[in-house]
């Protein structure tokens with residue numbers, strides 16, 4: 306399988322006092338036909354990286370090739386084959402959705418029918434509405450429509466679902482899924498770990514301008530050692546204040562950390578931890594305030610790797626499914 | 630619902646669709662329509678009326694009540710150039726003192742058939758009123774003119790303030806159009822990240838710039854026509870020189886100010902920055918380039934500076950063509966200066982221009 310996007314030793318330093326090293330050496334190899342996610346907290350360097358790949362920013366150093374071509378010599382050819390949506394674009398307020406789509410369609414020698422793209426993102430009812438009168442989520446969908454209009458082989462989406470309601474977000478996942486099912490490549494950034502797990506074949510977790518982990522979501526979670534997380538909190542202060550080492554000797558526990566009042570255990574076999582945990586609590590006379598067991602997620606990976614929680618505002622619509 | 634590969638639709642040319650988009654945005658913006666099309670007409674109307682050259686007349690005369698009063702009132706009223714009222718002595722004098730009358734006519738103190746004139750010898754209108762009223766009254770009393778004379782009105786078209794104003798307003802429109810329509814519009818696109826978004830498509834940058842200029846020209850044509858037609862209809866303003874020459878100057882001026890607009894927009898990253906630059910660029914020209922009054926009224930020392938402003942040669946050329954029918958050839962120095970402003974601005978703008 307050939308590479309749709311490839312970059313190596315990519316760096317970008319914004320001049321200034323002091324200069325900002327936004328990207329400090331990123332290597333990516335994105336295969337044709339896959340959906341690749343770049344994950345990271347605010348300021349990690351996601352937008353900077355993706356804009357370099359889109360040919361909108363000059364890297365300070367490093368090599369980029371897109372669809373086997375480099376930007377310097379083949380910019381025009383690459384642009385005909387990619388579709389992008391920037392993190393923030395405000396289309397002309399006084400053009401309608403359909404007019405905006407037609408305008409962008411005219412820029413591409415080959416592409417889709419504007420009305421077809423508008424209905425694909427679910428905006429056909431708003432087709433004759435001015436952009437000014439669209440909601441935030443509808444504007445986001447227009448941006449996706451405009452990204453698709455040139456019938457691209459490769460799609461770059463910078464935080465496509467930020468600010469969308471759960472329904473719109475799922476709709477967008479569907480559009481991207483459909484795009485991938487045609488064998489085309491998507492590169493997206495997000496700070497919703499859960500979105501990456503759902504949507505992406507592979508992800509790279511970026512922090513402070515570096516890739517700190519990459520692989521399939523499954524592989525990354527497997528790196529944690531355990532695939533499950535037991536999360537509980539106690540009514541007794543004394544219990545809550547025990548150091549992690551107090552819990553680590555429970556059977557199959559791989560790691561332990563505190564998050565506020567809650568204690569997170571990464572475990573390989575929940576069905577063996579739980580009886581032991583309950584027994585220990587009973588012996589001490591501590592009562593459970595809450596108990597949840599769930600699959601480990603990329604959030605857990607991020608916390609394990611950086612010691613920081615990724616995003617407290619993961620207002621995800623999908624309840625983390627407790628199991629057992 | 631998937632589009633089958635190969636079922637591609639023919640597309641509009643990007644140049645055409647960019648212009649169409651600009652035109653749509655423009656006509657959907659009532660404020661823009663007002664400032665570009667309505668405001669110049671209001672200026673023509675307001676300033677044209679305010680500085681209208683009125684024929685001398687309408688002198689206010691009071692006649693002191695008495696035996697002669699009715700005769701004098703009759704004669705002066707019939708003449709048509711006087712507004713006459715009859716008052717008692719006290720009231721007549723009060724009117725003269727407070728400047729509400731320019732001439733007081735009272736029965737002659739020496740001869741009962743004669744008149745006494747009271748007027749203000751320091752006021753031109755007062756002196757004139759006295760002379761005119763006297764001539765009319767003397768003639769009514771059968772005075773014969775010694776020689777025969779005939780009067781000819783000699784108000785030349787093109788000599789009025791409104792004739793002077795129209796070329797100035799045309800120049801002001803081009804200045805505003807270039808700076809707002811090109812400069813401000815481009816910075817707005819940059820702030821919206823739309824410029825960046827355009828850059829990521831196969832559309833060529835030159836097509837975008839050319840389309841921006843062309844749509845500017847499209848908006849300018851009705852603007853110019855409206856001002857010319859309106860001022861012609863209302864005040865009979867016409868061009869002494871050829872309208873082709875006027876059209877050529879409009880084209881050249883559009884080029885010049887599109888270039889300057891582009892230069893202003895080439896780097897500005899915020900609305901505040903571009904507004905500041907635009908004001909700094911426009912203000913000296915509004916005052917010093919002769920839109921409303923001739924730059925020759927400024928002190929000798931700043932004249933060369935004013936002559937060098939981008940708008941000054943354009944308004945000068947428009948005025949020379951429209952008022953004096955000057956040929957474009959003899960305006961070569963002005964045309965060269967306009968062209969240089971435009972060309973240099975374009976060159977610098979293209980070199981410095983920031984797309985993202």
Ligand SMILES: Nc1ncnc2c1ncn2[C@@H]1O[C@H](COP(=O)(O)OP(=O)(O)OP(=O)(O)O)[C@@H](O)[C@H]1O
Pocket residue numbers: 319320321325326327345346347348349350351352353354392496
């Ligand atoms: N034009 C710029 N000039 C200077 N510094 C910049 C510029 N753009 C971004 N940065 C800095 O570079 C770093 C990376 O920014 P970037 O926008 O790539 O982050 P991000 O991962 O996309 O964040 P977010 O999730 O908030 O979108 C940040 O520290 C930011 O402040």
Ligand SMILES: [Mg+2]
Pocket residue numbers: 351352353392463464
């Ligand atoms: Mg970003």
